[in-house]
Amino acid sequence: MAENYDFYQKLHTDGLIGDESFAKITERHLHPLVSVHREVKAILYLGILLLTTGLGILIYKNIDSIGHQIILLLIAVISGGCFYYCFKKRRPFGTGKVQSPNAFFDYILLLGTITLVTFVGYIQYQYNIFGSHYGLATFIPMLALFYIAYYFDHVGILTMAIINLGLWMGVSVTPRQLLLEGTFNSQPVINAYITFGLLLIAAALASQKFRFKSHFKFTYYHYGVHVTFISLLAGYFFNYNIGGAAFWLFGVFGLAGIVAYDAQKNRQFYFVLLCVLYGYFALSCLIVQMLTSVQNSDPFGILLIYFTASPVALIITLIHLNKKLKSA
């Protein structure tokens, strides 16, 4: 846009930008570039996604004419090829953030990992290698995923590893119940997921404290905070009719306080917001339960007033907190 260039000329004559910067902008104005970086990345990602999906469908449709060994071999070859490339091209391991050697590297690694997990799943489904030790069947891929995520420094694979950890913990607590009834609504599962969430939060804090892959902190923390809050609330609703269910909500308040303190220190508004929203939800649950438990009363009007006034108060608080975090 020519008018925009005029604006930069004006900035230059006003002395707001220096000669050197203006020269760079003029250069860019005379020789405009069109960036296709994001498009290429998106196509790469889509390509890998479509390739794995398409191969899966193709194999599924022709399972009787191909044979399991051939398919397993094919998957193993793809996975092995990807990892061979990655081990060859990788940068040396470091405790900080390691830049990937080129744009393709991360995607090849992703393809290799997805095929690796597919391989394990396939072999378990078809040949029952792990038998009924479902814990073991999820534990081994989990170890592999964590190893790959740390060794090659890949946040996406770390996410897969975290999900696998959650799966393993849930499966090893009550495999029978999960498989037979398909329900997660039981006290052992809730306890397991609270442990899982706290473990992730601990991992997040540890990676920050010991400066070991400290850029993984956000991923750990994000999943940990959500899982713990949701499991605490699930515990509350599971025990709703038993006395002392409110203790679960005090767990929510306690966690919200700790996380908010940490987030304020690191100036991450996202986590402050999460604490406020989950805390608000818990507080509202408590108020609703208290009001409805009073005999011979109709709390509906009071609740309407509460839910009209409290969001306004929260918004004002949040705006204030946001300003404080930004200016601090």
Add this chain to the structure above:
Amino acid sequence: MIIYNKTWLTNLSLQRSVKAHHQAGHITTEELKRVETAYPVGFYMPGIFARVGFFILTCICLSFSSGLLTLMLIDAHVSDTFGWIMFLGLSCYIVLEIMVKTKHYFGSGIDDALLYTAAGMLGGGFVWLISDSKLSDNSAAIAVSLFFCVLAIYLTLRFADMLTSVAAGFSFLALVFFSWQYAGSFAMATTPFIMMIASVVLYSTLTLISKKPVAVYYANNWLGWPLRSRQLL
């Protein structure tokens, strides 16, 4: 027409361009700071997470406050007619106007929630009104799409919102579609071509408008400014 401070909107677009140059490494951080103080923007524009949070909270507040109002007046049978929901929508709109004017919200989540609630209630009330009337199906569809189109265009021009502009586009096409159905069996055969022509007219008109100086006030504001690299000059 537009509710926002026009100088700030212009400065916002200039600041975005300068920020894009800063990201590309053409401009130093001090220069960026200097430009930002020379061309200030006074809007309240929180980050994406805060925006989502404010949106949720405002939606809770709006639904319960309208519930409370309705409950208080339920004995007067106010909620039996379409007028009540349109009244609520209008009230939302007035609150929106006051909030944006006094607090300078610009894509803060609070104004988004108020805008969509007001639009939804006004539109819903109108649909209620039409469904109570004895219009034929086709005339009712024309009336609804005309009302939606006018409402969405007005809100887009006033608040420069992306979703209302999308709604305006779709309701315009719906208006053309239902109006053309009046031509009977001839219409059925030619509808695809009419829709193509309508789309071309819409596209070319909007492309012409987007080159006018006024278009700077209506720059894409959805999710902040995602098209960073494109805004270089």
